[in-house]
Amino acid sequence: MTKRIxxxxxxxxxxxxxxxxxxxxxxxxxGYGWTTVGLRYGxxxxxxxxxxAVTLDPAxxxxxxxxxxxxxxxxxxxxxxxxxxxxxxxxxxxSGEMVEGLKLLGLEGLIGVGGDGSLAILRRLLASSGIPFxxxxxxIDNDVGYTERAVGYSTAxxxxxxxxxxxxxxxxxxxxxxxxxxxxxxxxxxxIAAAIAGGADVVLIPEVRWHLERVVxxxxxxxxxxxTSALVVVAEAAGQSDEAADPATxxxxxxxxxxxxxxxxxxTGAEAxxxxxxxxxxxxxxxxxxxxxxxxxxVRAVDLLAEGKADHMVAWWNRQVIDVPLEKVVGRSQTVDxxxxxxxxxxxxxxxxxxxx
Ligand code: F6P
Numbered sequence: 001m002t003k004r005i006x007x008x009x010x011x012x013x014x015x016x017x018x019x020x021x022x023x024x025x026x027x028x029x030x031g032y033g034w035t036t037v038g039l040r041y042g043x044x045x046x047x048x049x050x051x052x053a054v055t056l057d058p059a060x061x062x063x064x065x066x067x068x069x070x071x072x073x074x075x076x077x078x079x080x081x082x083x084x085x086x087x088x089x090x091x092x093x094x095s096g097e098m099v100e101g102l103k104l105l106g107l108e109g110l111i112g113v114g115g116d117g118s119l120a121i122l123r124r125l126l127a128s129s130g131i132p133f134x135x136x137x138x139x140i141d142n143d144v145g146y147t148e149r150a151v152g153y154s155t156a157x158x159x160x161x162x163x164x165x166x167x168x169x170x171x172x173x174x175x176x177x178x179x180x181x182x183x184x185x186x187x188x189x190x191x192i193a194a195a196i197a198g199g200a201d202v203v204l205i206p207e208v209r210w211h212l213e214r215v216v217x218x219x220x221x222x223x224x225x226x227x228t229s230a231l232v233v234v235a236e237a238a239g240q241s242d243e244a245a246d247p248a249t250x251x252x253x254x255x256x257x258x259x260x261x262x263x264x265x266x267x268t269g270a271e272a273x274x275x276x277x278x279x280x281x282x283x284x285x286x287x288x289x290x291x292x293x294x295x296x297x298x299v300r301a302v303d304l305l306a307e308g309k310a311d312h313m314v315a316w317w318n319r320q321v322i323d324v325p326l327e328k329v330v331g332r333s334q335t336v337d338x339x340x341x342x343x344x345x346x347x348x349x350x351x352x353x354x355x356x357x
Pocket of ligand 1: 077
């Protein structure tokens, strides 16, 4: 009998998920003669009877799939098996039904592609099933610990950088301060990387305590030096710093970018506009870097199952794929190191982080 393994994508989608699924199915078939079953909508498909899953035919997973954004299996970020949201608003433990779904599929291993939260949930679910589990890190936020990169991050940074490239000429033409709000959940990885790559004047991230008046001073300094426009990048969670510390009463519905642009207009007298990049950062053709990462991590995830090395996450570290025990990873999200290379680089390029003018 051919061994059957499953794969699912969980949490917010990002570019590179299809490339990961493809790599897993190809490695399983060509490396070990295994069949790969794709679970639909993360763990949600496991609640359906018959289970909502599809047997993947590697011959049909051509390179065009690796170029596509999103996940053709679907995903969910609302379906905690242990506190599943019910229509009446209550929460129910439905992990038993999901484990039963896994058994009905006859799976002998599962690869879960997810961020920190999804990997923690899947690890717990699979532990109660006795089915070996291996995780693959993906998230535009790049906040999964013990890996330098997660699938989807490179593409998100490329999109945010391109947004700055597009905002700069319109800002300059109209003598405006252009504020770009980027995603990242509680971390500023996308913001700091895009700010450096896109030549921003200011970048505000949750990891560095910033002050509105220092941003204002920086913009005034630029103007005094003859510059009539400015590029400001703000991470979605940066509003939790300093003056923006009271989101309940102060932060507008549209987010910190909008909040900041309004304050800058008031304080500098110059025009400002906010752009909230939002989900645009998730839905694109993956960069070559993300496709490569997806391929390398997907292949190694199957190899780990073959080696019997379950309860691990594959990771990218020091130019190669390694594996890390999941217990070291989950619950320890990785934010930007305030003394790290990217912050030091930004400061060296005279990008204002809002802590000094
Ligand atoms: O974790 C990925 C992410 O895109 C975050 O950057 C963002 O805060 C969140 O998901 C948005 O979630 P949703 O898709 O539920 O709006």
